[in-house]
Amino acid sequence: MIRLVLVLSMVFISPAAADSTRDSPWARFSQPAPGTSEVVGSYANGCLLGAEKLEVKGPGYQSIRRHRKRFFGHSRLIAFIKRFAVSLQDRGFEDILVGDLSQVRGGPLPFGHRSHQLGLDADLWFTAPDSKLRGDDKNFRSLVNVHTEQINRDVWSDRIPATLKLAAEDPDVARIFVHWVIKNELCKTVGEDRSWLRKVRPWWGHSRHFHVRLHCPEGSPGCVSQASIPKGDGCGKEAWFSAAQVKKRKARTKAGKKDKKKRPRKRRVLPPRCRALIVNP
Numbered sequence: 001m002i003r004l005v006l007v008l009s010m011v012f013i014s015p016a017a018a019d020s021t022r023d024s025p026w027a028r029f030s031q032p033a034p035g036t037s038e039v040v041g042s043y044a045n046g047c048l049l050g051a052e053k054l055e056v057k058g059p060g061y062q063s064i065r066r067h068r069k070r071f072f073g074h075s076r077l078i079a080f081i082k083r084f085a086v087s088l089q090d091r092g093f094e095d096i097l098v099g100d101l102s103q104v105r106g107g108p109l110p111f112g113h114r115s116h117q118l119g120l121d122a123d124l125w126f127t128a129p130d131s132k133l134r135g136d137d138k139n140f141r142s143l144v145n146v147h148t149e150q151i152n153r154d155v156w157s158d159r160i161p162a163t164l165k166l167a168a169e170d171p172d173v174a175r176i177f178v179h180w181v182i183k184n185e186l187c188k189t190v191g192e193d194r195s196w197l198r199k200v201r202p203w204w205g206h207s208r209h210f211h212v213r214l215h216c217p218e219g220s221p222g223c224v225s226q227a228s229i230p231k232g233d234g235c236g237k238e239a240w241f242s243a244a245q246v247k248k249r250k251a252r253t254k255a256g257k258k259d260k261k262k263r264p265r266k267r268r269v270l271p272p273r274c275r276a277l278i279v280n281p
């Protein structure tokens, strides 16, 4: 019996099992895995070698929420943020605030995201907060009134579509996630030059920040791409989340909150090269 208990406990503390726990080894690393930047796995199940650090400040950007230690990315992501910020600055826009990228070796995050595991995802804020407090989402104004499902006109400005267009036109960018009401607004208001809208994908949340995802970079044969985006500007029925979808989502969120404590997240097994980073750190 004692032996059985021992075997079981060994199973439960295996690296794969520890991934999704709050004290995940991925959150404890302080140094990048050596080598040049390389990603292994998929956006929601993978890791990052040779991470680069985003500095706290640079021309056109400020990195925020540094205490979360998610200011690392693949070198292509860091380069994208820098050139994007400079382009915004050239247009006379104020500094863009950069939130979560990835942990120093990527991997599963103990809270906040399922993706952001490869160093190819970045959260960028639409606006500056009303106060100096940048730690809490509530301090940033939402572009969407989620009760009426309408754009908040006093927060929206021409800077929003200009910013998203600039990001979408970058060849390294694969997708940008925004709240579906924002996607709708773009579909209605963007004129003839609308091919960039294709990369802007409607999602839930993302009314205060947008999420930029880069393509798998060269030199990362183990990077698993997402399926490519369907042709067109994405302004057909896919941009309109039906009342039924919204209702279902709300019910699910409510139920999810209730039994989150009872039901742990489904555990995924990381690619072997990622698991090796934990076993032989």
Ligand SMILES: [Zn+2]
Pocket: 113, 116, 121, 122, 123, 210, 211
């Ligand atoms: Zn994100």
